[in-house]
Amino acid sequence: MPRSHPLSADALPVATRPAERVPDRVAAQLRALIDRRGLKPGERLPAERALALELAVSRSALREGIAQLASQGLLVSRVGGGTYVRAPAPLDAALDAQLAPYLPLFQGDPEYRFDVLEIRHALEGATAWHAAQRATESDRARIATAFEALLAAHEQGDAARQAQADADFHLAIAEASHNLVLLQVMRALFRLLQSNISQNREKLYTSPQTFAPLLAQHRALKDAVLAGDADRARHAAHEHLAFVHGSLKTLDEDEARRARASRLPPDRPLP
Secondary structure, eight states: OOOOOTTSOOOOOGGGOGGGOHHHHHHHHHHHHHHHHTOOTTOBOOOHHHHHHHHTOOHHHHHHHHHHHHHTTSEEEETTTEEEEOOOOHHHHHHHHHHGGGHHHHHHOGGGHHHHHHHHHHHHHHHHHHHHHHOOHHHHHHHHHHHHHHHHHHHHTOHHHHHHHHHHHHHHHHHTTOOHHHHHHHHHTHHHHHHHHHHHHHHHTTOHHHHHHHHHHHHHHHHHHHHTOHHHHHHHHHHHHHHHHHHHHHHHHHHHHHHHHHTSOOOOOOO
């Protein structure tokens, strides 16, 4: 059997190929449109006819994509009144309010990355375990789509898209856990997670020693969840985050060593 290209997604059964699942593709297009336009909670999406034309999809496919995002709590449709970006649930808003004062601290001091990684280690092992057990066909297709987007971002070398795609991949797994409280906590942490991933990738994905292992770890996590293997999924999540933690520590130590060396006085000839 021929080897798959390292930057290609593993072959999936025909029924779960992301490109062949129109509602999942349309939902992804809607997510991108919301991000691109910076639509805030309470703001309205374009009218259905105009939106279908813009996305080049049928109106029935558009409705299915909207229904999928509505089921995830991201959109709300009002009869005769259009579709709106949904405001956070009360718990989401409360958690956002609690985290907001810490965002500048996390973004300004790189050492806080490790606090974030510890939180992720605790949460994402659980989300992966539950997702492997509870993911629906639609969830699995969404995870596979997010993984494809991650690979595409790598190939394009777009750092911003890589960070967004990485966060979307991990959040897709959290959504598949179907644990409402766990999902709300992960959503509230999304901005913090995004900041953390951006800081991590600035170092990790410029190092050839870490680039390939990280891709392999994301693939292993995706495969375990899609296979329904809960223990393997939890192990893959923990292994991935432990690798990120260790790699960042090593990179930080290397940078500190180079900084110390740069402060040494220049060599002088012996008398």
